[in-house]
Amino acid sequence: MADPSNAGNDLSPAQQDALVQYTQVTNQDVEAAIPLLERSEWNVQIAITKFFDGETADPVAEARAAQNAPVSSVRFENLQESPLHSSSRRPREAGPAPAPRIVPQRDTIHRPPFLLTLLFTPFSIGYRVAAVGFRLALYLFSFLPRSLQPRFLTNTVSGFWSTSGRRMLLPRDTASRFKREFEEEYGPNDLPWFDGGFAQAQDLAKKELKFLLFVLVSPEHDDTESFTRETLLSPQVTSFINDPNNGIILWGGNVLDSEAYQVSTEYNCTKFPFSGLVCLTPKQGSTRMGTIKRLVGTIPPSKYVSELRSAMEKYSAELIAVKSERAARDAARNIRTEQDSAYERSLAQDRERARRRREEAAEAAEAERRAAQEAEESARKAELREKWRAWRAGRIEAEPEAGTKGAVRIALKLPERAGGQRIVRRFRGEAPMEELYAFAEVHDLVSSQEPEVGGQEPEGYVHEYDFAIASVMPRRVFEASGEAMRDVIGSSGNLIVEDLE
Known part of the structure; x- marks a missing residue:
């Protein structure tokens, strides 16, 4: 990663801090990060969101434009000029739809204030006691023959004891549960399901410039089993997904799970089973992920593969260009790193040689000092010895x-x-x-x-x-x-x- 201080010398200290925070999170080049931060008014959180989710229309700018636009006091509409009809005739926006990045959020429990809790404590205790007694009565009536059970109790028991909720897990655990349930339902298979959340799969596809194929199924839908057995598990589709040359990351989810449900909501899935193909779209933005193909319902394996292949071929050239650009940028970065390392090694060697010269000079000076001291001491001892000999003689x-x-x-x-x-x-x-x-x-x-x-x-x-x-x-x-x-x-x-x- 380039040094932000060298590329943004004209930035203020606050802008340089924002640039450092943004590049540390996204690992994006400074040349591309500065324009994105300028479009985000140097808000690091907004810039990071645009990097992962893609840049969309700014709601604040749209609101300001709508407020400044002239509004006619009287408006006449007919069938041809109605809003519904005019919207249908409006040209569609060029390029694929943006692919949002979904991060599942746990439901937060909002606790009432302490005074309200204290005030409603008797009612809460009474409700719990009544619920326990009612459950006990339902449990005892469940042993009676169905003909002897009251009708309202039969309906209540069936509705009371039935549950369709699924415990919310972490993204990796949810993916493991989906893979386990899929194998239990349809047997062992060769599909390379991604072991992680949808956001992690999308980030990996953006980083490695691959295609993300996500499949959403609903167990309650009639076409789920036929699509899975005849299309998804067919040898043609399985070999196409497992082919490393295609570069496909496969992610699957059950809409009964919270994360898959959020994905279906964000991608406007109204019919299941649903398949979506997502990849990086450089023409719409250097960091934007787009949905390049949507496949809904039961589709024959040959058509399923051909639709995916045609969509992938349309954007393969762009991904190859981005990959080449990244390779060139990484090569230049590696060369700079090697040059810096060589310079540091040379500087360290020079420092070591200078240190050794200083040590050798110090040792020579110390040896000379000791020699002079020893010579002086020897001369003094010789003088004292001669005096002593003269005295003793x-x-x-x-x-x-x-x-x-x-x-x-x-x-x-x-x-x-x-x-x-x-x-x-x-x-x-x-x-x-x-x-x-x-x-x-x-x-x-x-x-x-x-x-x-x-x-x-x-x-x-x-x-x-x-x-x-x-x-x-x-x-x-x-x-x-x-x-x-x-x-x-x-x-x-x-x-x-x-x-x-």
């Missing part, structure tokens, strides 16, 4: 002299990154193992006697050793703990420094 205990009682002699082999040399040194026996780790860490500063040795311990810095000291045979790793060296290593030891990385 100034706090290394002096080597005890040879022969000092309780001293521990340690031969320590440094890793390759520190030169790989082997150092022999004495430590106090009570010195903690952490002192040995600190000596291995700052040996280069202690041996070189750098002037940077000393200073204060950096605040908030916790030094972590990146090596371990272990014995060779047997292998044992010593922790940088506060235990005394003599208790852990003994009087002497041959140790190596191993990098943890």
Whole structure:
């Protein structure tokens, strides 16, 4: 469906709202909807009614024209100029009669005001009690022989208990009941009865550009059974209706049902059985449904089929033209839809690529920021580490002299990154193992006697050793703990420094 905003830019906001409501209900093109709404004075309900029922003469316009027409004060009539005679000589309106769209309405129950109900409550109760008693008396008299029953009671009983009413159902249920009763009466058949109401069948015929053949029967009519058995159920008529090339939608109704009775009233059916053929009549209006054929009474099957075929051939060309126009319009709409979809897909791809570029740029910026932060943190840690090494080098205990009682002699082999040399040194026996780790860490500063040795311990810095000291045979790793060296290593030891990385 086309966008109303593009086709009616010069419309007022109220007219655009009416156009949107109308196109949403009827699914009609905007180019054809705007003229119809203008003819309906932009009344959405009137326009929708004209779309489904066809456009007829406007009663308001006719009343205004009749009011403005000059009226003669004296009128002379004779037999030739009488209204009845003149109407018969008037040329008939060109084209088929419009086919009204019948929607069955349930009977509404009008309740009296509460005060009247309250006032007539005693009479209502009395009437119900009398009715129950009368029915009971009729029921008891019904067991007596007919000769002993009073005449007025016999007539009353027969008239009282007889009923010819049929419960009003929904259109689909009414169609199912008609089909079931038809099969019970005439047996199984191949007639494709439409499972729905008359309005739904007419809408389907308009949408799919088919012919709607509706059949109205009256069980009380003498010609109903002969028409059904000899004409409607004949192989010639059945095959003609079932032929998909003819495009016929068959709807049937019993005039005892409310919907079928309304259809017979609207289509002026005075004799049964009645058959009517309805289709779209583009020449009379782009949305008008017209009755193109009326068949009444008993008709031979060959004539029945020929009458229907001749009427259908007369309007088949118009329906084919409308179908081609709709196909072209649908094809153009599909092309526009595909183009819009392709544009939306391309736009979505562009958006996705732009989003990915933004994400990649953000990730690169975040990685660069983290790298700079890590480099800054590494530099800060390296600076603090060097300060700590300088401070710790100034706090290394002096080597005890040879022969000092309780001293521990340690031969320590440094890793390759520190030169790989082997150092022999004495430590106090009570010195903690952490002192040995600190000596291995700052040996280069202690041996070189750098002037940077000393200073204060950096605040908030916790030094972590990146090596371990272990014995060779047997292998044992010593922790940088506060235990005394003599208790852990003994009087002497041959140790190596191993990098943890």
